[in-house]
Amino acid sequence: VSRFEGITMAPPDPILGVSEAFKADNHELKLNLGVGAYRTEELQPYVLDVVKKADKLLLEKGENREYLPIEGLAAFNKVTAELLFGADNPVIKQQRVATVQGLSGTGSLRLAAALIERYFRGAKVLISSPTWGNHKNIFNDARVPWSEYRYYDPKTVGLDFEGMIADIKAAPKGSFILLHGCAHNPTGIDPTPEQWEIIADVIQEKNHVPFFDIAYQGFASGSLDADAASVRMFVARGMEVIAAQSYSKNLGLYAERIGAINVVCSSPEAAARVKSQLKRIARPMYSNPPVHGARIVADIVGDSTLFNEWNAEMEMMAGRIKNVRHKLFDSLSSKDKSGKDWSFVLKQIGMFSFTGLNKAQCDNMTNKWHVYMTKDGRISLAGLSLAKCEYLADAIIDSYH
Numbered sequence: 001v002s003r004f005e006g007i008t009m010a011p012p013d014p015i016l017g018v019s020e021a022f023k024a025d026n027h028e029l030k031l032n033l034g035v036g037a038y039r040t041e042e043l044q045p046y047v048l049d050v051v052k053k054a055d056k057l058l059l060e061k062g063e064n065r066e067y068l069p070i071e072g073l074a075a076f077n078k079v080t081a082e083l084l085f086g087a088d089n090p091v092i093k094q095q096r097v098a099t100v101q102g103l104s105g106t107g108s109l110r111l112a113a114a115l116i117e118r119y120f121r122g123a124k125v126l127i128s129s130p131t132w133g134n135h136k137n138i139f140n141d142a143r144v145p146w147s148e149y150r151y152y153d154p155k156t157v158g159l160d161f162e163g164m165i166a167d168i169k170a171a172p173k174g175s176f177i178l179l180h181g182c183a184h185n186p187t188g189i190d191p192t193p194e195q196w197e198i199i200a201d202v203i204q205e206k207n208h209v210p211f212f213d214i215a216y217q218g219f220a221s222g223s224l225d226a227d228a229a230s231v232r233m234f235v236a237r238g239m240e241v242i243a244a245q246s247y248s249k250n251l252g253l254y255a256e257r258i259g260a261i262n263v264v265c266s267s268p269e270a271a272a273r274v275k276s277q278l279k280r281i282a283r284p285m286y287s288n289p290p291v292h293g294a295r296i297v298a299d300i301v302g303d304s305t306l307f308n309e310w311n312a313e314m315e316m317m318a319g320r321i322k323n324v325r326h327k328l329f330d331s332l333s334s335k336d337k338s339g340k341d342w343s344f345v346l347k348q349i350g351m352f353s354f355t356g357l358n359k360a361q362c363d364n365m366t367n368k369w370h371v372y373m374t375k376d377g378r379i380s381l382a383g384l385s386l387a388k389c390e391y392l393a394d395a396i397i398d399s400y401h
């Protein structure tokens with residue numbers, strides 16, 4: 001008898017499982033709005049032209065495939081911190097940032113979680129309710145205790161700002177407050193600049209550590225600088241900040257697994273020590289990160305022509321999603337005769353829209369309309385085309401009522 005007999009079947013992943021169910025459906029009108037990956041208007045995956053160019057240049061250079069150092073490609077680590085904090089940010093000049101290349105956003109978050117587990121034993125991470133489903137898995141696997149702060153208000157399909165502030169205030173001093181830098185996943189609801197200031201006030205007052213997950217820099221508004229404003233505001237206050245970055249969405253490098261973890265410290269000496277410990281955590285986990293995505297990012301950012309092309313393509317992608325958002329709102333407003341206010345669709349930002357549909361209504365979306373989405377009511381607008389907006393609006397209205 002197998003010694004693995006006692007291992008039970010794991011449940012499918014709530015996000016990636018949606019794509020599996022979608023593949024198994026043969027209906028011609030089926031729509032996959034589950035996973036957050038950009039699609040063209042023809043609903044095909046998209047490789048950025050600038051990435052193709054960078055790939056070609058890399059091939060011509062014929063670089064070797066030697067191991068990277070544990071902390072990753074130096075040229076990548078330099079530009080990734082500059083993109084996030086701004087190249088002339090004093091924290092960079094003062095060498096107060098510990099930057100380590102990670103396995104995209106997920107792997108970078110996992111490194112930070114391990115650092116918290118090791119050096120802040122017992123400290124809690126506060127995550128928004130709701131949040132990206134994998135956050136809980138990451139902290140559970142790293143054995144970091146977490147609890148939730150209020151974020152989403154179902155009554156307004158907007159931000160529960162008072163609840164958020166009250167819960168951050170009530171957390172034990174020195175907690176880690178996980179914040180989505182921009183384009184909150186799954187709700188698409190971000191605090192206003194004024195609200196960000198108040199959040200920073202409370203975090204500072206309680207001596208908490210702001211811990212940013214920024215997976216959509218440049219992809220939300222189309223501007224790298226605008227989307228990093230929240231992170232930069234905290235840093236400008238002189239606060240110590242953790243920030244995990246991802247290039248999955250803004251460069252379409254999903255499968256290359258390229259991102260970074262940054263820890264802004266109060267001194268260059270602390271930053272050097274933190275970096276040494278992040279490397280120590282990475283070494284037995286995966287030894288060193290993959291090189292290809294790191295070279296692509298470093299080469300694109302390091303060349304002004306390629307960099308401008310990247311920005312133009314990012315604007316194009318963000319623009320397509322905004323167009324789809326408007327069309328969906330128009331379709332919902334004109335088709336729905338119940339008088340429901342759909343303006344929340346327009347107020348949300350980024351790749352997702354939180355529809356407010358409950359689990360039974362989501363089941364109706366999938367079972368009757370062949371629209372695949374996560375059961376929390378989130379739809380990925382990046383997987384929607386203008387041509388499919390009317391069909392989706394019919395499905396949503398039918399499921400609501």
Ligand code: PLP
Nearest residue numbers: 104105106132185213215246248
């Ligand atoms: N954080 C958030 C909020 C996300 O939405 C995602 C991806 O969907 C990630 C992190 C990590 O993605 P990746 O590991 O591909 O960079």
